[in-house]
Amino acid sequence: xxxVALVGTGLTKFTxxxxxxxxxxxxxxxxxxxxxxxxxxxxxxxxxxxTSDNSKYLASIVSELAGLTPxxxxxxxxxxxxxxxxxxxxxAYIAAGLADIALVVGAERFDSPGRILEWDRSRGQYKxxxxxxxxxxxxxxxxxxxxKEDLAIVSAKNHKNATANPYAYFEKEYSVDEIxxxxxxxxxxxxxxxxxxxxxxxxxxxxxxxxxxxxxxxPVWITGIGxxxxxxxxxxxxxxxxxxxxxxxxxxAYKMSNIQASNVDVAEIHDAFTICEIIELEDLGFAKKxxxxxxxxxxxxxxDRKINPRGGLIGSGHPLGATGIAQITEIxxxxxxxxxxxxxxxxxxxxxxxxxxxxxSSTVLILQS
Amino acid sequence: xTTFENELKNGKFVCSECIKCNKLVWPPSDFCSNCxxxxxxxxxxxxxxxxxxxxxxxxxxxIAEFEGTIRVMGSLETKSEEISIGQELIxxxxxxxxxxxxxxxxx
Numbered sequence: 001x002x003x004v005a006l007v008g009t010g011l012t013k014f015t016x017x018x019x020x021x022x023x024x025x026x027x028x029x030x031x032x033x034x035x036x037x038x039x040x041x042x043x044x045x046x047x048x049x050x051t052s053d054n055s056k057y058l059a060s061i062v063s064e065l066a067g068l069t070p071x072x073x074x075x076x077x078x079x080x081x082x083x084x085x086x087x088x089x090x091x092a093y094i095a096a097g098l099a100d101i102a103l104v105v106g107a108e109r110f111d112s113p114g115r116i117l118e119w120d121r122s123r124g125q126y127k128x129x130x131x132x133x134x135x136x137x138x139x140x141x142x143x144x145x146x147x148k149e150d151l152a153i154v155s156a157k158n159h160k161n162a163t164a165n166p167y168a169y170f171e172k173e174y175s176v177d178e179i180x181x182x183x184x185x186x187x188x189x190x191x192x193x194x195x196x197x198x199x200x201x202x203x204x205x206x207x208x209x210x211x212x213x214x215x216x217x218x219p220v221w222i223t224g225i226g227x228x229x230x231x232x233x234x235x236x237x238x239x240x241x242x243x244x245x246x247x248x249x250x251x252x253a254y255k256m257s258n259i260q261a262s263n264v265d266v267a268e269i270h271d272a273f274t275i276c277e278i279i280e281l282e283d284l285g286f287a288k289k290x291x292x293x294x295x296x297x298x299x300x301x302x303x304d305r306k307i308n309p310r311g312g313l314i315g316s317g318h319p320l321g322a323t324g325i326a327q328i329t330e331i332x333x334x335x336x337x338x339x340x341x342x343x344x345x346x347x348x349x350x351x352x353x354x355x356x357x358x359x360x361s362s363t364v365l366i367l368q369s
Numbered sequence: 370x371t372t373f374e375n376e377l378k379n380g381k382f383v384c385s386e387c388i389k390c391n392k393l394v395w396p397p398s399d400f401c402s403n404c405x406x407x408x409x410x411x412x413x414x415x416x417x418x419x420x421x422x423x424x425x426x427x428x429x430x431x432i433a434e435f436e437g438t439i440r441v442m443g444s445l446e447t448k449s450e451e452i453s454i455g456q457e458l459i460x461x462x463x464x465x466x467x468x469x470x471x472x473x474x475x476x
Contacts, residue, residue: 135421135432187425
């Protein structure tokens with residue numbers, strides 16, 4: 001299997017703008033072309049689009065609008081982890097020798113139908129994500145003594161990190177007290193414990209090892225991939241203090257890249273809600289079970305940007321189909337030393353964890369400079 | 370409407386069960402998730418076990434487990450302050466009106 005590198009990125013600012021999915025994607029693609037040296041439209045032989053929007057034939061449409069005539073073009077839809085999954089598909093095309101250059105673009109509008117999984121009958125009338133996140137939160141509080149302040153610290157940390165991210169939806173810091181005083185949505189969850197649906201787009205360019213250096217002097221290599229779907233229905237999560245799909249995906253990704261959690265310098269993880277970051281820190285191996293709150297608190301108090309340096313989903317906003325690609329973009333920039341005010345010094349190994357529908361599926365990537 | 374939705378609308382919680390391997394198939398489907406054989410529909414027990422719960426405003430919502438395998442979210446109607454995980458519940462009401470609705474009470 002030949003090596004595959006990330007060689008170019010493009011982002012739009014995340015907003016609540018009423019803009020079409022095609023225009024959002026074109027803006028990120030324009031940014032990618034402007035940021036990538038020597039990239040010509042004729043070079044691109046795969047275009048993959050990532051969204052939970054109801055668009056049809058979208059990859060071909062944005063290809064035409066961007067003047068691209070790829071060999072392979074299609075959409076990838078997997079709700080919130082559509083982005084990372086589309087990058088895995090692009091990786092596979094290149095690694096298998098079917099293509100050399102793949103452009104992956106993800107976008108979502110603030111009013112995306114992807115926010116609610118209507119199919120999931122097991123959620124009854126409680127289909128909004130705040131209900132499943134409340135169940136995870138209550139279970140983690142019950143078993144490990146996690147507190148509302150622990151949750152608020154995750155939010156405060158990620159909002160603070162987002163202030164150094166010019167593309168983030170949120171542009172201000174929130175104190176732990178402000179977060180704890182924000183509107184109660186359920187007994188456990190407050191408004192600022194949640195990521196916000198918004199409009200935004202992210203694009204990334206993948207290249208084969210033979211062509212990568214044409215487009216960048218510092219390619220970032222995808223060295224580990226893990227994906228796992230345990231179910232689609234939320235209530236199939238038998239243990240609500242853990243995310244089994246993330247454990248499986250991380251195990252495979254670490255094995256493929258021959259590294260461990262202790263080797264990871266910087267990570268973007270899927271904090272759709274504050275409890276998600278706490279459980280993921282444990283399931284990815286950054287902290288022992290029951291100790292992630294302490295881990296996040298230390299990151300916050302020492303201003304360590306290792307986890308979610310761009311602000312995660314909570315600070316940046318969560319345009320579903322763009323989220324995984326924006327996470328990968330951030331880690332790519334970190335490993336290239338181009339993350340400006342957000343830079344984690346000396347970062348060589350990065351991790352991305354992107355999950356979907358109450359952790360019923362997860363994707364984990366290991367990236368290395 | 371599907372069989373599942375029709376029955377739920379009539380106040381009856383039914384689940385699909387494989388005619389070959391007798392596996393309960395949840396969420397409901399026309400085919401067994403174990404062997405792809407067709408299913409029959411049978412009523413689920415009205416007794417459930419409380420798996421987890423929380424509260425939004427004055428409404429308690431919960432996950433309840435039926436027959437050791439089927440888990441659904443619904444409302445829990447109780448004035449009791451003492452609710453504990455593992456407690457037995459009764460399915461007091463179910464309905465379908467654009468979405469599924471399950472209402473539980475403490476047994």
